[in-house]
Amino acid sequence: MRKLVLIAMAAGSLALAGCQTARQDRQLSGALIGGGTGALIGGLASNSVGGALVGGAIGAVAGTIIADATRPGYCRYYTSAGHYRVRRC
Numbered sequence: 001m002r003k004l005v006l007i008a009m010a011a012g013s014l015a016l017a018g019c020q021t022a023r024q025d026r027q028l029s030g031a032l033i034g035g036g037t038g039a040l041i042g043g044l045a046s047n048s049v050g051g052a053l054v055g056g057a058i059g060a061v062a063g064t065i066i067a068d069a070t071r072p073g074y075c076r077y078y079t080s081a082g083h084y085r086v087r088r089c
Contacts (some may be wrong), residue, residue, distance in 0.1 A: 026071065027064045034063020 035056045042055015069076075075089040 023068070023071065026067045030063035030065075030067025031060040032063070034066070035060035038062070 036059070038059015039052045039056030041059075043049070043052030045051060045055070073089055074086055076084070076086050078084055
């Protein structure tokens with residue numbers, strides 16, 4: 001039964017993976033890389049599972065934000081009124 005549930009979850013994940021946009025795919029890869037790196041650093045720095053969990057969570061959030069902010073083909077600027085804008089270059 002457990003194997004069947006795992007197979008169903010894997011199949012569902014693969015089916016939904018095709019529904020992502022390029023932006024979401026970039027954010028997901030940033031979250032995975034940041035989360036893994038954060039968990040590794042947090043675990044090594046604190047020698048505890050709690051440190052690894054906190055480091056992984058912080059790394060995942062930071063990775064998502066950085067991946068989204070560094071999207072190629074987009075320019076970021078402030079208008080004369082001080083508003084932040086993101087437009088295609």
